[in-house]
Amino acid sequence: MDLKQLSTFYRVTTHMSFTKAATELRYAQSSVTAQIKGLEAALGSELFERLGGKIRLTPFGERLVPYAERILALVDEARCSLAEQAEPSGTLTVAAVESVISYRMSGLLEFFHHRYPRLQLVVQAATSEDARESVRKGVQDLGFLVEVETRHDGLETRVLGPQHLVAVVAPGHPLHRTSPVLTSDLRAFPVLVPGTDCSYRASLQDELRRGAEEPVSVLEFGNIESVKQGIAAGVGVGVLPEAAVAGSVRDGRLSVLDWQPSFEVSAQIVWRQGRQLTREARIFVDLVTQTAGVDDESLAATSS
Template sequence: MDIRQLRTFHRVASLGSFTRAAAELNYAQSSVTAQIKSLEASLGSELFERVAGKVKLTPAGTRLLPYAGQLLSLAHEARGVASPDAQPEGLLTIGTMESITSYRMPTVLEYFHHRYPRLQISLRPSLCAETLHALRQGVFDAGFLMEAETQHSGVHSEVLGVEPLLIVAAPGHRLADAAKVDTDELRSESVLAPEAGCAYRELFEAELNDGTGEPVPFLEFGNVEAIKRGVGAGLGISLLPRMTVADELAAGSLVPLAWEPPFELYTQLAWRKGSALSRERQVFVEQVIDFLSHEYQEL
């Protein structure tokens, strides 16, 4: 068992694909397969199985994964100690969500592209619960959360700021000109929402269903862009992070409703508790906090 095999195992486990892992690592797929088979032979256990055409970890692979993450982190740290003046390099896998990827990260990624060209940042779409699990398992190096809670078992999180939320509707909506909108007035509306597991959807759903006896139906539209198009077409209303609808509000294609959310959502950067930050992760954490904390302070 060597570091190269563990890195390959870690990438296949993270991506759920031998083909994608080979592309990321710049290996031939046959090389990835050979490394995994060699690692399995040295351990005497199968690490992956195919279920319904997908690659999944076996129980042995699941047990190995957090240790592989720790060993790779130590290897990064050791290289940093031995070569303190070397530029950060390698691959960082970051769990994130559509709104952060599309509306917060472009300037950060541009900075890393020019300042640290040998450091590759791979953004993995993930719901917050999935991100937390992947961080605890060592699959993600860091991850973004958008949650009401700021303390998470096994994970250290740094609050970047309160994420402003608002309800949007099509121009001409019956509540568009109301000076104040009550929750009761929203219960009769069709609500467009991202998939279950999204924190602001769940908080909004709980608020609408509170004490009503009947759950308010939500129309799942999958992603923010689809939701905005549906709202603009008059299919219903939606609660979204303000950053995702700033352009549409400025253009007048969507309008905000005067409803004040009775909850707050905190955008956070998180990483596994107890793991030493490699030079690469340290640079990423410091720069993201610097970039995004300033953005939230200006809101």
């Protein structure tokens, strides 16, 4: 049994696609097919069934998956242990939600570039659900989430701390001088929210609808930046992460209301349960943990 063939097999199982596995591994699809056939020949049994344009695991292939996971994890552990004295290197992939990428990752990327020049940090945008799933399947090394829930099936979670949510309006809005602002006050105006990938949207909608006698006007307004523009234009009220509106509040385009949500969301790092973190992944997790309360600009300045 060849490790390269086993690794290719595992990548095919995570995507259930020869084409996607070839793209991720940067192989020709014919090479992936050849490696799977070689592994099948070595094991004496077929691993996949071809059904039209799709594939599925055979019973033999299904039994092989947990062994492949354990073997590849052990190889990673050995490689990590033997390379402890070397400079961190290679590629670390992180799936992150929009608010993290837009308002948190630039400082981390710059810090890593200066501190660990041989370690390539690859950050890919994803919804919380997609980030969790890609980490479970081993497609991404880590997930950087902002969610209400802090326990996830099949994942280890490190909670970094609360991600403060604030209600914001344009200066001059009728609620601008109101103190305190109640949730019932927000209902009197259109409430702008990011798209369905917003991890706290369901909790916010539940809070707005609780006790409401009439339907609440909730407007889906694309991503966080488009919500901010809509609020600044006077379209309505928005509830967004504090870090996402800090710049607009400083320059006077938005004002923060004296309102507190009844729920809390947390910034979190997740990785696949049962899989030992590589040294490079531990470095990232530890750095993010240590700098959880440091803003992006300060972190970037530190790296310089």
